[in-house]
Amino acid sequence: MRDFLPADVRRREYVIGVIKEVYERYGFEPLETPAVENIETLMGKYGEEGNQLIFKILKRGEHEKTGQADLALRYDLTVPLARVVAQYQNELPKFFKRYQIQPVWRADRPARGRFREFYQCDVDILGSRSMLVEAEICAAASDVLTKLGFDDFRIKINHRQVLTGILETAGLPLDKYADFLVALDKIDKIGQAGVTREFEDRGVFLTPGGQKAGRFLLDLQLILVEKATDVDAQVRGDFNADDRDELNARMLGGIEEFVAGHEGAHKGLADLRRILELTEGTPAKGKVEIDPTLARGLSYYTGAIMEIEVTDLPGSLGGGGRYDNLVGMFSGQDVPACGFSLGLERIIVVMTEREMFPPQLIISSADVMVSVWNEQSVADSIALAQELRGVGLRVDLYPEADKLGKQFKYAAAQRIPFVALIGDDERSRGEVSLKDMRSGEQRSIKRENLAATLREALSN
Amino acid sequence: MRDFLPADVRRREYVIGVIKEVYERYGFEPLETPAVENIETLMGKYGEEGNQLIFKILKRGEHEKTGQADLALRYDLTVPLARVVAQYQNELPKFFKRYQIQPVWRADRPARGRFREFYQCDVDILGSRSMLVEAEICAAASDVLTKLGFDDFRIKINHRQVLTGILETAGLPLDKYADFLVALDKIDKIGQAGVTREFEDRGVFLTPGGQKAGRFLLDLQLILVEKATDVDAQVRGDFNADDRDELNARMLGGIEEFVAGHEGAHKGLADLRRILELTEGTPAKGKVEIDPTLARGLSYYTGAIMEIEVTDLPGSLGGGGRYDNLVGMFSGQDVPACGFSLGLERIIVVMTEREMFPPQLIISSADVMVSVWNEQSVADSIALAQELRGVGLRVDLYPEADKLGKQFKYAAAQRIPFVALIGDDERSRGEVSLKDMRSGEQRSIKRENLAATLREALSN
Numbered sequence: 001m002r003d004f005l006p007a008d009v010r011r012r013e014y015v016i017g018v019i020k021e022v023y024e025r026y027g028f029e030p031l032e033t034p035a036v037e038n039i040e041t042l043m044g045k046y047g048e049e050g051n052q053l054i055f056k057i058l059k060r061g062e063h064e065k066t067g068q069a070d071l072a073l074r075y076d077l078t079v080p081l082a083r084v085v086a087q088y089q090n091e092l093p094k095f096f097k098r099y100q101i102q103p104v105w106r107a108d109r110p111a112r113g114r115f116r117e118f119y120q121c122d123v124d125i126l127g128s129r130s131m132l133v134e135a136e137i138c139a140a141a142s143d144v145l146t147k148l149g150f151d152d153f154r155i156k157i158n159h160r161q162v163l164t165g166i167l168e169t170a171g172l173p174l175d176k177y178a179d180f181l182v183a184l185d186k187i188d189k190i191g192q193a194g195v196t197r198e199f200e201d202r203g204v205f206l207t208p209g210g211q212k213a214g215r216f217l218l219d220l221q222l223i224l225v226e227k228a229t230d231v232d233a234q235v236r237g238d239f240n241a242d243d244r245d246e247l248n249a250r251m252l253g254g255i256e257e258f259v260a261g262h263e264g265a266h267k268g269l270a271d272l273r274r275i276l277e278l279t280e281g282t283p284a285k286g287k288v289e290i291d292p293t294l295a296r297g298l299s300y301y302t303g304a305i306m307e308i309e310v311t312d313l314p315g316s317l318g319g320g321g322r323y324d325n326l327v328g329m330f331s332g333q334d335v336p337a338c339g340f341s342l343g344l345e346r347i348i349v350v351m352t353e354r355e356m357f358p359p360q361l362i363i364s365s366a367d368v369m370v371s372v373w374n375e376q377s378v379a380d381s382i383a384l385a386q387e388l389r390g391v392g393l394r395v396d397l398y399p400e401a402d403k404l405g406k407q408f409k410y411a412a413a414q415r416i417p418f419v420a421l422i423g424d425d426e427r428s429r430g431e432v433s434l435k436d437m438r439s440g441e442q443r444s445i446k447r448e449n450l451a452a453t454l455r456e457a458l459s460n
Numbered sequence: 461m462r463d464f465l466p467a468d469v470r471r472r473e474y475v476i477g478v479i480k481e482v483y484e485r486y487g488f489e490p491l492e493t494p495a496v497e498n499i500e501t502l503m504g505k506y507g508e509e510g511n512q513l514i515f516k517i518l519k520r521g522e523h524e525k526t527g528q529a530d531l532a533l534r535y536d537l538t539v540p541l542a543r544v545v546a547q548y549q550n551e552l553p554k555f556f557k558r559y560q561i562q563p564v565w566r567a568d569r570p571a572r573g574r575f576r577e578f579y580q581c582d583v584d585i586l587g588s589r590s591m592l593v594e595a596e597i598c599a600a601a602s603d604v605l606t607k608l609g610f611d612d613f614r615i616k617i618n619h620r621q622v623l624t625g626i627l628e629t630a631g632l633p634l635d636k637y638a639d640f641l642v643a644l645d646k647i648d649k650i651g652q653a654g655v656t657r658e659f660e661d662r663g664v665f666l667t668p669g670g671q672k673a674g675r676f677l678l679d680l681q682l683i684l685v686e687k688a689t690d691v692d693a694q695v696r697g698d699f700n701a702d703d704r705d706e707l708n709a710r711m712l713g714g715i716e717e718f719v720a721g722h723e724g725a726h727k728g729l730a731d732l733r734r735i736l737e738l739t740e741g742t743p744a745k746g747k748v749e750i751d752p753t754l755a756r757g758l759s760y761y762t763g764a765i766m767e768i769e770v771t772d773l774p775g776s777l778g779g780g781g782r783y784d785n786l787v788g789m790f791s792g793q794d795v796p797a798c799g800f801s802l803g804l805e806r807i808i809v810v811m812t813e814r815e816m817f818p819p820q821l822i823i824s825s826a827d828v829m830v831s832v833w834n835e836q837s838v839a840d841s842i843a844l845a846q847e848l849r850g851v852g853l854r855v856d857l858y859p860e861a862d863k864l865g866k867q868f869k870y871a872a873a874q875r876i877p878f879v880a881l882i883g884d885d886e887r888s889r890g891e892v893s894l895k896d897m898r899s900g901e902q903r904s905i906k907r908e909n910l911a912a913t914l915r916e917a918l919s920n
């Protein structure tokens with residue numbers, strides 16, 4: 001877990017500001033939930049591994065000694081959302097479109113772009129089974145990334161019912177499904193050879209169904225790796241949106257043949273086709289890539305699943321999908337839902353490495369520093385600072401009647417562009433000395449003109 | 461702990477926005493620290509009661525069963541700041557002026573405006589012993605409250621060295637100091653009679669020194685209660701800034717006489733006089749009130765202490781003071797420091813009760829809703845929504861090809877002011893139907909003019 005010093009906070013707020021602005025344009029409304037949830041709300045929602053990564057809080061009072069935990073730190077923003085929707089169903093609109101940008105905590109091993117406290121930026125739409133929802137969510141996430149300056153991201157997309165259909169068609173025994181998907185989920189990290197070994201270790205390849213399903217998916221992934229992720233080709237322009245469309249059609253066609261007659265899988269394939277079609281008129285156009293090996297770790301997904309990738313970060317910038325049964329776990333009544341979560345820290349890691357932050361991001365603590373001539377003139381300095389603050393300038397006031405040289409040095413170290421000074425002479429003439437810290441130039445200005453002069457100089 | 465639905469979040473963001481803007485104008489820079497600190501960082505910093513109110517987090521892994529806690533939830537923003545200043549001393553400026561707006565957690569009994577998770581909005585200046593620091597902090601907090609629309613707040617101010625001076629002069633035994641201050645700290649809640657009883661119960665009044673100090677402070681407070689807090693008189697204009705100056709002089713004079721010859725107390729009185737003088741040219745002018753009975757619960761204060769009160773909320777809107785030794789508890793090297801914390805929830809409670817929120821706060825989820833004519837025209841609706849989003853409008857897209865009546869009803873319930881519609885006729889003519897949900901009027905507009913028409917209608 002990390003501290004964010006001022007320059008870090010300003011970078012984070014820039015990214016959060018873009019995300020908020022885009023999500024508001026898509027009609028999403030803000031929601032905030034407490035950092036702490038009842039422990040039962042969280043347990044059992046994230047799979048076995050998730051349970052172990054939840055930070056648990058000791059019961060207070062005399063129970064503290066027993067080691068009993070009754071609360072836990074938020075692990076993601078989706079389960080709290082499902083609880084909220086179940087809890088406030090009469091207060092919320094029929095279609096609840098919310099965004100939520102808050103930290104979550106996982107007792108995970110830290111890595112590049114992975115921390116124990118990190119911010120998720122979620123959008124979700126509840127209340128509709130229409131694929132328009134998936135399309136809107138892909139569009140909004142693409143819009144965010146495009147506005148931040150990303151042009152090389154891909155939205156990988158798959159469908160839980162398609163995956164199930166493949167496994168059922170292949171005849172994998174039901175008790176091997178979880179092993180199959182856990183192994184498959186690692187393909188980005190450990191590659192084809194690694195997944196093959198995992199299939200062997202976990203006994204998946206001991207069954208003919210496991211071999212059939214595994215080989216089928218690994219073969220499809222090989223085509224993807226060769227074509228879609230050929231970044232050089234993309235940079236050269238040899239791989240374009242038409243190629244992506246063709247590749248998507250090839251993936252969908254291949255699966256369709258494999259799962260022939262499986263109703264759930266065909267429903268899933270129709271969903272995927274509709275999402276491709278509906279994202280055409282959005283910023284997600286040309287970014288969506290069917291990836292039959294995408295599995296996603298969390299256990300609550302029921303339909304389309306997605307992940308956004310860029311080539312220079314292992315893992316993803318964000319992920320999401322449809323989870324039509326999660327609200328029902330709290331209210332007993334299912335509410336269809338689909339959402340997407342962007343990882344703030346991962347976005348910032350890549351943006352920092354690629355130097356994507358705009359140069360005009362505030363780097364100084366103030367527009368101008370008012371210096372203090374001597375102990376007797378402190379009140380004068382305060383009054384001047386207040387005057388300038390009153391017209392909206394960011395004004396630092398040196399806190400002590402220090403040597404002037406030290407005050408200038410401080411302003412320079414803080415990168416404050418101007419220093420204002422009222423000495424005895426200036427005061428008697430109703431003037432202020434203004435020093436431009438970049439040019440070193442110092443000039444006297446009528447006090448009543450100071451604010452306007454500063455404004456003009458700062459806008460250059 | 462509470463969930464914040466969209467309307468709540470917008471109110472909170474409005475207040476936070478004002479606070480940030482004002483603090484930035486005073487040259488404060490943003491800092492963020494993790495929600496979770498090592499348990500040793502927090503324990504022993506807040507007094508005995510504070511220790512018990514800290515939420516403790518179970519050690520992970522096999523230790524989970526032992527009930528051992530190694531982490532804890534942030535209890536305030538001051539101790540994490542002191543840790544940061546000790547930890548990053550070489551990266552931070554000589555005078556570190558930071559603001560921090562983040563939640564803290566206390567296992568306290570909830571009450572009106574008091575929650576287990578609540579936001580503190582802190583400003584602190586580190587590195588200087590000048591009273592200019594106290595003055596700037598009072599000015600910034602006053603500026604925030606004035607901008608939010610408060611005009612009746614008072615900044616009560618006292619000084620730890622003055623309190624110690626009074627107790628030493630009276631001859632209270634040292635082992636009764638804590639009891640004395642704990643009892644005195646409750647005067648707002650339990651009044652003169654309650655504090656007298658506490659003085660008796662805690663054995664303070666068994667000592668002649670305790671009686672002397674207690675009676676002296678209670679007598680001064682009686683004058684304050686009669687004069688300064690006479691709200692009716694203030695509303696009638698019978699009690700004005702001059703009266704407050706006179707009352708402050710009377711308090712300071714009374715104490716000065718009592719502590720005659722006590723060096724620490726005289727230093728404290730000089731500090732208080734200087735703060736009164738330096739706040740004259742700031743938005744805190746006329747708001748600062750010397751209150752000799754103000755004690756503040758936290759144990760880390762060393763100099764001036766302050767609290768902001770309004771008449772219709774028991775307790776305070778915020779508080780703070782000087783704590784010159786806290787950083788030294790982490791780095792071994794003292795750094796002078798002074799800060800102030802505004803309580804977001806308390807401000808919001810009062811602003812809600814007094815209906816102080818601006819009427820133009822966003823209440824709808826979108827500027828316009830694009831409806832969906834039928835399944836075949838979904839792509840058209842998406843394209844229209846994207847067009848309008850592209851020019852910065854907040855656009856909701858109805859997610860399904862539902863009956864139009866239902867779509868209009870939904871927009872009305874969401875208070876969305878306009879609904880745009882492309883039916884088959886409109887499409888053939890290159891037009892869009894726009895319905896004004898407030899007037900009920902519906903008209904056809906050339907598609908290329910829609911954004912401009914909406915912008916104009918929304919600005920009215």
